[in-house]
Amino acid sequence: MPNTMIVIDSQADWECHLNPEQVITFEQFLAHQYPINLTAKAGKKSRLRVINLCKSHAYLSLGYYCSLIAEARGHNVIPSISxxxxxxxxxxxxxxxxxxxxxxxxxxxxxxxxxxxxxxxxxxxxxxxxxxxxxxxxxxxxxxxxxxxxxxxxxxxxxxxxxxxxxxxxxxxxxxxxxxxxxxDALDNFSGKVWRKKPASKNYRFDLAILVDPQEKLPPSDNSALKKFIAAGKSLGIDCELITQQDYLRLPEFDGLFIRTTTSIDNFSYRFAKKAELEGLVVIDDPTSILHCTNKVYLADLFAVNKVNAPKTFILSIAEQDQIDSKVAILGYPLVLKIPDGAFSIGVEKVKNKTELDNALQRLFQRSSLLLAQEYLYTEFDWRIGILNHKPIYACKYFMVRNHWQIYQHGKSRVASGNFTTLPTFEVPKVVIEAAIKSTKLIGDGFYGVDIKEINNQGYVIEINDNPSIDSGVEDGYSGDELYRIIMNEFLRKMERRKNTVN
Incomplete structure (x- = not known):
């Protein structure tokens, strides 16, 4: 793994209690006189980390040139020129x-x-x-x-x-x-923990960061599934490490980023995806997929333009409320109202009449200036088809909560969910699989979970999830540990392709 090097103006300036073997002057840095222990231990990645502590970072000062030269040499430097x-x-x-x-x-x-x-x-x-x-x-x-x-x-x-x-x-x-x-003290902590070196271990071909949020109540993967991802990765020569939002600056250590926390544009997961992409990592899911899939207004328009079979949907604007009645007349009651960026059935309401509609609009327009009104299609379950690189890798039936119309029901103290059944993809109706593949090809080649209602031998795409759930005993109910290997193998394929392209 990369090592940390601290650059200063003069050795006389150094009174910090960090290991002096990590410290060199700007002149030594300029002349490539790096500490031998750092050069020798750089490992399979030659990229070193540089903490630039020169006195001045003003334009064209020694500190400015230190960061500029470090970037030219491919080092990860703080502060960067940007x-x-x-x-x-x-x-x-x-x-x-x-x-x-x-x-x-x-x-x-x-x-x-x-x-x-x-x-x-x-x-x-x-x-x-x-x-x-x-x-x-x-x-x-x-x-x-x-x-x-x-x-x-x-x-x-x-x-x-x-x-x-x-x-x-x-x-x-x-x-x-x-x-x-x-x-x-902060420098000791930062250099020793945030940019820490990993202990000696098996010589893996690639390093993969798995982003999680330990505080999340409904994470995309439970602890058992995360352990299976790690085991599958290691079997393919990928060293997987769980990271949290505290590890933002460690991203350049890795070859790939797998996001296993709920994604949204104003969440740290999106910033991680953006930074990882800029650093050249393989990212699932990539920031573009997050941007598009987390907004139901975008998906509704995308489906309409590309003739993806979906429930009849209208976009309602807070600025054009006089048009709402005519749109509702086409949909009829009951209908479903959605905020654009809801997840796990949050911000989704079914209304049965004009009074319920007006009350729901008043509540939801406080959260978003645009809403979606969608025809209500009743089914006992929703299909969830997992798509990876345009191929189906798992299929589930998510059943509605008993005496409720959704697969999730949010109470004051707990969230209830319906039952599920996992099937091999070859047993899924062809129209469902085709709808899933067609819709995700409009997004990208990442990892998606497509929710589909099957009615009268037709597949109606409800939404595309950029960060679909993989829980132990649920989505892996048919393929078992092989599901985790399939996903890790896609990382391996993309990381090898990236490595060959760079070389």
Whole structure:
């Protein structure tokens, strides 16, 4: 695995308690005089990690050239040139912040902040995403994910709510004694844990990160399934490691990323997918698939344009509510209302009459300016067809919850789900398989779960899930451990193809 190298201006500057064998001067770095122990242990991947701690990162300074040269040599460097450029211009910083929906604002508006005068700014210092002020830890970490820089000073002001006013880069030599100690501890932690080296193990051909969220109540894969993915990967020469959102900056360690946490555009999973794709990793599911599959408005339009058989659907706009009645008249009652980005039957309501419709519209339009109205098609179960690289790999019948019209029913304290049956794909009606393949070809060659209703020998595509569930004893009910090998083998195929292309 890659090793960490710290670059400084002068050895006289180094008073940190990290292993001095990791530290070199800029002149040594420029002359390729890397520590022998790092060069010798780089392993099958020659890419080293560089922490650039030069005093100045201003344009054309030694620190600037350090990051520039590190990137030219293919090293993974912090801070990157992109980060330096963004932080040098506050307008670019604020532009980046504007594209983080709910990320910073959600944290900022939920702090239990001390009693302070609202007009008085709050200043905090972040060392590799850590801060001594515990109430701001989440903010410091999330800012660091978007601006990976060793030391950042974050300024907050109050304007109807707490907002990020400025993010400034800080040089290590400007720290006082207490701050220098905090920085040294953070550097120890960051270099030793976040960019940690994996213990010596079998020489695997590829490294695969499996992204999970230990706090998620309805994850796409249970712990037993995750263990089976890891075992299947290792049998094919792929070393699999479970990672969480804390491991964002470790992505360059890996050859592939398998997302096993629920995806959405404003969730950390999408940021992981984007970063992994930019780093050249094989990603399932890729950010484009996430972007398209998590929005039901996009899917409805896609199905209509490409003549995919689906329930009759209309898009309802909050700005054109005068057209709703005419669309509802075509659909008739009962009908189904959906928010565009709901998952696990959340944000989906069945309405039986005009009164229920008006009440549901009032609730759902508060969550989205566009809604979908869809004809209600009754079936005892939905087909779920797993598609990987345009091929069906499993088939399930998900039955509706007893005395309910969906496969999930959300209560106040628990979520109920219906029964299921797993079948071999060759026993599934041809029209169902064809509908699944046709619809996913419009998205990509990733891993999808297609929900289909079968009525009168017709397959009606309800939606395409970019991150379908694989739970032990459910989706693998027919093929067993072979299902996990099929998915891992697709990673292997794509990683080998990528390696051959790069070489």
């Amino acid at each position: 980060t330096l450029n963004d932080l040098s211009q506050q307008e670019l910083t604020h532009l980046t912040l504007s594209f983080m929906p709910k990320l910073l604002s959600k944290a900022a508006f939920n702090w239990q902040v001390p009693d302070v005068t609202p007009l008085m700014p709050i200043h905090l210092v972040s060392y590799f995403g850590r801060t001594a002020q515990s109430e701001y830890e989440e903010l410091a970490r999330k800012v660091f994910e978007h601006f990976p820089y060793p030391i950042l000073r974050i300024t907050l002001n109050f304007n109807g709510g707490w907002q990020v006013q400025a993010i400034d880069a800080v040089s290590p030599d400007s720290l006082n004694e207490r701050e220098a100690e905090e920085f040294a």
